Amino acid sequence: MKTFDKKIPKITFVIPSRNNLDLLKLAYKSIRNLDKEYMEVFQGSASREHELKHEILVLNDASEDGTQEWLDSLDDENLIVYTNEGPDRVGIVGMFDKGIELANTDIIFAFHADMVAGKNLDINILKHLEKGKVISATRIEPPLHPEGPEKIIYNFGIEPEEFDWPIWSKRNESFEEDKTTEGIFAPWCMYKEDFLAVGGHDELFAPQSREDSDLFNRFLLNGYDLIQSWDAIVYHFTSRGSRYNKFAGGDTGKDSPEWQQTNSKNMRNFIRKWGTNVQHDEHMLPIVSPKYDIGFVVENCNEQLLQVLEPWCSVIYTDCEWEHYLKTEQEDTTYNLNERIYSVQSEKQNDILVRFDGRQLTNEGFQFLTQLSEILKDSGEIGEMEFDIFKITINRLKTYEKDLIK
Numbered sequence: 001m002k003t004f005d006k007k008i009p010k011i012t013f014v015i016p017s018r019n020n021l022d023l024l025k026l027a028y029k030s031i032r033n034l035d036k037e038y039m040e041v042f043q044g045s046a047s048r049e050h051e052l053k054h055e056i057l058v059l060n061d062a063s064e065d066g067t068q069e070w071l072d073s074l075d076d077e078n079l080i081v082y083t084n085e086g087p088d089r090v091g092i093v094g095m096f097d098k099g100i101e102l103a104n105t106d107i108i109f110a111f112h113a114d115m116v117a118g119k120n121l122d123i124n125i126l127k128h129l130e131k132g133k134v135i136s137a138t139r140i141e142p143p144l145h146p147e148g149p150e151k152i153i154y155n156f157g158i159e160p161e162e163f164d165w166p167i168w169s170k171r172n173e174s175f176e177e178d179k180t181t182e183g184i185f186a187p188w189c190m191y192k193e194d195f196l197a198v199g200g201h202d203e204l205f206a207p208q209s210r211e212d213s214d215l216f217n218r219f220l221l222n223g224y225d226l227i228q229s230w231d232a233i234v235y236h237f238t239s240r241g242s243r244y245n246k247f248a249g250g251d252t253g254k255d256s257p258e259w260q261q262t263n264s265k266n267m268r269n270f271i272r273k274w275g276t277n278v279q280h281d282e283h284m285l286p287i288v289s290p291k292y293d294i295g296f297v298v299e300n301c302n303e304q305l306l307q308v309l310e311p312w313c314s315v316i317y318t319d320c321e322w323e324h325y326l327k328t329e330q331e332d333t334t335y336n337l338n339e340r341i342y343s344v345q346s347e348k349q350n351d352i353l354v355r356f357d358g359r360q361l362t363n364e365g366f367q368f369l370t371q372l373s374e375i376l377k378d379s380g381e382i383g384e385m386e387f388d389i390f391k392i393t394i395n396r397l398k399t400y401e402k403d404l405i406k
Contacts, residue, residue, distance in 0.1 A: 008038065008126050011054045011189065012103035016095035017113035018061040021070060022160040023237060028074075030117035031056055037120055053078040054122065055105055059095040062086030080104075091207020097200040100192060109189040115139075116163070118172040118233030125189045125232045128180060133225045134190040136183065137232040140175060144238045150183050150228060150283045156235055168235060177230040183283035184216050184226040187234055198222050199406040204273065204334045209259070210266040213278040216286045218405045226285060265332040271311040272335055273404060275373050289373045291401040295350030296369075301358040310340060312369055313354075317344045351398055352376070355391040365389060 013031050017024045031054060038052045057080045060067050064086075071081045082098060084090050090098075100108050107129065111117075121137060128135045142155040152175055157163035198218045205211035219226060270278060275294075279287035294313045298305070301318040303325050310316050310325075322341050330337050354369070365388060368375075376397065385392045 008052070008123060009107055010052065010105045011107045011109050011122055011126075012099075012105045012192075013054060013056050013109045013111045014059070014096060014099035014103060015057065015111045015113055016059040016061055016092050016099065017063065017067060018089055019063045019065045019067070020113040021063070021065045021067045024058070024067065024113045025070070026116050026160055026163060026165075027111065027113055028056060028058075030115075031111075032076075034117055034120070034122050038123065055080065055103065057082070057099045057102060059099045060084065061089045061091070061095050089207060093201045093203060093206040093208055093211045100195055100200065103192055106192055107189065108192045108195060109187060111187045112236070114237040114239070115187055116168065116235040118176075118235070119169070120173075121232050121234065124176075124229055128227055128229050129189060129191075131191055131194060132223065133227060134184055134188050134194070134219055135232070136185055136188045136226070136228045137234045138175075138228060138230050139185070139234055139236040140172070141236045141238050148282070148284075150181070150185065158237070160237070163235075172233050172235070175233055179230045181228045181230070181283050182226060183228045183281075183285045184219065185228075185284045186212065190224075194224065197406075202273075204269050205266050207262060208266075209263040210270045210278065213280075213286070214270060214273065216280075217274065217288050220286045220288060221402055221405050228283065268311045269333050269335075272333065272340075274401070275312070276370075288401055290377050290399040291404065292373055292376060292397070292399060293351040294372065295348055295353045297344060297348065297353055297355040298358045299344060299356075305358045305361070306341070308366070309369070310337070313340075314350060315340055315342060315348075317342050317346055317348060319344045351394070351396045353393040353395075355393075356389045360389045 015024070015027060034054060035052050055078050056076070058071060060071065060081060060083045062084050068081075068083060071079070080102060082095075082102060084095070096110060107126075109125070118137075118140075125135050125137060139151045140154050140156070141151055142158045143153050144158065147153050154175070156168050198215070201211050202214050205214055216226070267277070274288070275291045276289045279289065281287060295315045295317060296309055296313045297317045298309065299319055301320040303320060303322070306316065306318055306320060306322060306325055307329070310329075318341065326337050326341070354372070356365070368387065368390070376394070380394055380397050382394050382396065385394070
C-alpha cells in the first residue's frame with residue numbers, strides 16, 4: 001500500500017451538474033477542504049508555497065438555476081468550467097467524457113454534484129491507486145434507496161439545506177474502516193490514460209442511465225482491478241442530478257418522467273449490447289455473461305412480441321410486419337435495427353439459432369430465452385437440441401463479450 005509522507009499527486013474532480021446549484025456548492029466546498037486537510041496532515045502550515053490545489057472541473061449542462069453565475073463569481077485558478085449553453089442538455093455521458101478530455105492531471109475522479117467529500121478522501125483513495133486499478137469511495141446515504149453491503153445508511157440530511165456541515169465534519173471519519181473490497185460504483189478514481197484506453201463512455205447510453213454499468217463491464221473485461229476503499233468516504237444525497245431532479249419533474253424519492261424514459265430505453269440498449277440485464281454481486285462487482293451470436297426464428301409473431309424479443313438476440317427472423325416498430329424504436333438506439341430484423345425466409349448465418357412458435361411462448365419460455373447465455377455456457381454443445389417449444393441449432397459456441405471493451 002502506498003503512503004504519502006510529503007506530497008500527493010493532484011487530481012481532477014470531474015463534476016457534471018444540471019440545476020443542482022445548492023448541492024454543487026457543498027461538493028465544491030468539500031473538495032477545497034481536502035486541500036486544507038492535506039496541509040494539516042503533511043505540512044503543518046498554511047504556507048501558500050506548500051499549498052495543494054486539486055483541479056475541479058465543473059461541466060454545467062444547460063442549468064437555469066444560477067449555476068453559471070455562481071461559477072463565474074469564484075476566484076479559483078484551479079477551477080475549470082465547461083458550459084453547455086442549452087437549451088437541450090448533453091447528459092452525463094457526453095459531459096463526463098468532455099471533462100476527462102479537458103483534465104490537466106494524470107488522475108481523474110468521477111464525482112457527482114450531489115456528493116460531499118469526507119475528510120482526507122484524496123489521501124485515502126490515492127494510497128490504493130495504481131495503473132490498472134479503479135478505486136471507489138464508500139458512500140454514506142440517507143434512507144432513500146435500498147440498503148446494501150457496499151454502502152452505509154445514515155442521515156446527515158436529505159435536502160442540501162438540511163445538511164449539517166459541523167456534524168458531518170466531526171463525524172464522517174468515525175465511519176471509516178481500514179479495509180478494501182472488490183466492487184465499483186460512483187464516485188470512482190483512476191488514471192486518465194486507463195479511462196481513455198477503453199474508449200470512455202458509450203454514446204449508446206446518452207444522455208444517461210446504464211452508462212456506468214456498461215463502462216464497469218468494460219473495465220472488468222480489460223483486466224482492471226475494481227476496488228472499494230472503506231476509509232475513503234463521501235456523503236451522497238442520491239440521484240439528484242438524474243432520477244430525482246426537480247427541474248426534470250422529479251422530487252426527493254420521486255422518479256422524474258425524463259429519467260423513467262431514458263432508463264427504459266437504455267435498459268433495452270444494455271440488453272442489446274451485452275445480451276443480459278445488468279449483473280453484479282452484492283458488493284457491486286460486475287458479472288459479465290458470455291455474449292453469443294444468437295438468432296431467434298419466430299413464426300406467428302406480432303409487433304408486441306417483436307418489441308419484447310428483439311433486444312435479446314443478435315437478429316430476429318419474423319413473419320410479421322416490422323416497419324412501424326422500426327419507426328418508433330430506431331430513435332432510441334444507435335444500433336441499426338434494419339440489420340437486426342429480417343424475414344423468416346431470409347438466409348440465416350448466426351452461430352446459434354432458436355426456432356419457436358410465438359403463439360406458444362409463455363412467461364417461463366421467455367425467462368429461458370433471457371437466461372440462454374448462461375445455459376449455453378454451462379451445458380451447450382455443437383449440434384441440435386430441443387427444450388419445450390424451442391428447437392436450437394448450435395453451429396459454434398464462440399463468445400464476443402471481449403469485442404465490447406472499446
